[in-house]
Amino acid sequence: MLFSTKAEYGVRLMVELGRQPGSEPVALSAVAEAERLPLSYLEHLVAKLRHAGLVTSTRGAHGGYQLARPADEITMDEVVEALEGQIAPMECFHPTPEGKVLCSHESDGDRACATKLLWTRVQGGVNKALSGTSLADLVEFAGPRESKQSVGSAV
Amino acid sequence: MLFSTKAEYGVRLMVELGRQPGSEPVALSAVAEAERLPLSYLEHLVAKLRHAGLVTSTRGAHGGYQLARPADEITMDEVVEALEGQIAPMECFHPTPEGKVLCSHESDGDRACATKLLWTRVQGGVNKALSGTSLADLVEFAGPRESKQSVGSAV
DNA sequence: GGATAACCGACTAATCGAGTAGGATTTAGG
DNA sequence: CCTAAATCCTACTCGATTAGTCGGTTATCC
Numbered sequence: 001m002l003f004s005t006k007a008e009y010g011v012r013l014m015v016e017l018g019r020q021p022g023s024e025p026v027a028l029s030a031v032a033e034a035e036r037l038p039l040s041y042l043e044h045l046v047a048k049l050r051h052a053g054l055v056t057s058t059r060g061a062h063g064g065y066q067l068a069r070p071a072d073e074i075t076m077d078e079v080v081e082a083l084e085g086q087i088a089p090m091e092c093f094h095p096t097p098e099g100k101v102l103c104s105h106e107s108d109g110d111r112a113c114a115t116k117l118l119w120t121r122v123q124g125g126v127n128k129a130l131s132g133t134s135l136a137d138l139v140e141f142a143g144p145r146e147s148k149q150s151v152g153s154a155v
Numbered sequence: 156m157l158f159s160t161k162a163e164y165g166v167r168l169m170v171e172l173g174r175q176p177g178s179e180p181v182a183l184s185a186v187a188e189a190e191r192l193p194l195s196y197l198e199h200l201v202a203k204l205r206h207a208g209l210v211t212s213t214r215g216a217h218g219g220y221q222l223a224r225p226a227d228e229i230t231m232d233e234v235v236e237a238l239e240g241q242i243a244p245m246e247c248f249h250p251t252p253e254g255k256v257l258c259s260h261e262s263d264g265d266r267a268c269a270t271k272l273l274w275t276r277v278q279g280g281v282n283k284a285l286s287g288t289s290l291a292d293l294v295e296f297a298g299p300r301e302s303k304q305s306v307g308s309a310v
Numbered sequence: 311g312g313a314t315a316a317c318c319g320a321c322t323a324a325t326c327g328a329g330t331a332g333g334a335t336t337t338a339g340g
Numbered sequence: 341c342c343t344a345a346a347t348c349c350t351a352c353t354c355g356a357t358t359a360g361t362c363g364g365t366t367a368t369c370c
Contacts, residue, residue, distance in 0.1 A: 059367045062368080
């Protein structure tokens with residue numbers, strides 16, 4: 001598996017927030033029930049999303065969570081990275097702030113790391129998929145609440 | 156991390172086999188030494204590659220391993236899948252023999268799984284990167300033995 | 311003040327990754 | 341035939357991570 005249920009649950013949580021029409025916060029317990037996910041586990045995940053600045057919270061009665069930004073300004077690479085940590089195909093892969101890629105094997109001496117080409121391509125593919133998909137895309141795909149719409153194979 | 160060191164080590168092992176010029180088998184201990192990897196761990200990995208029909212072995216003294224096919228006929232999706240198992244972004248993702256994708260949440264009743272769109276795109280990106288890269292590409296990228304050639308940033 | 315809900319940290323069970331260890335089997339060469 | 345070199349195979353360990361649970365604290369609305 002490329003990703004764990006943290007990404008899965010967390011994305012579903014975000015979609016659930018994104019499909020809420022109003023501007024009132026929605027309680028985590030409501031999300032947990034709607035998605036049939038354990039509330040106490042969601043608490044951990046939503047904390048990560050909050051620390052990443054993707055959701056805001058209001059405490060106390062009638063409190064809950066909201067998206068920090070409109071859904072079409074949230075890309076899924078932010079979401080998945082907040083939940084799973086740095087997205088790199090391999091342990092030795094350290095993207096620098098300037099966008100370059102360092103491979104810790106590079107200092108091996110006699111040659112460039114043979115696998116670098118492959119992992120670079122894989123990371124490119126994943127990154128493109130994640131950053132090219134917004135939360136709004138998923139909300140639209142999921143359709144309005146309670147109405148199961150037929151979903152074509154166009155992806 | 157998307158992949159573990161199983162993929163990393165296994166790919167490096169394959170590259171090492173691919174850069175051997177002759178048709179004689181190379182001993183795993185030679186690969187282990189060249190790549191500075193633990194021999195006993197490589198044994199596990201090469202077993203997976205053998206079961207997948209990617210390498211052949213000859214036992215006994217002067218035995219070792221060889222590629223089962225020319226390097227340009229081996230694509231990296233085969234290699235990585237042999238080492239890591241089915242490449243799916245998420246637990247719930249089950250590709251059918253016909254190439255379609257099933258999501259176990261699909262039976263949730265009230266709607267299609269909201270995350271399906273995202274994981275489908277991610278899988279597409281990874282698959283394209285892996286199946287679009289052959290072992291020969293990596294062998295060429297790594298360059299000939301013992302001569303570190305300058306590697307451009309073109310990827 | 312009580313109910314509601316976010317927040318926080320500690321704990322747990324199961325699984326997986328990354329090896330190690332030890333042996334059994336096969337084969338080339340002397 | 342004997343031995344060294346190799347593949348092959350099973351079992352084991354140790355640590356990290358996943359997927360949670362649990363109990364308690366704080367903040368807020370009514």
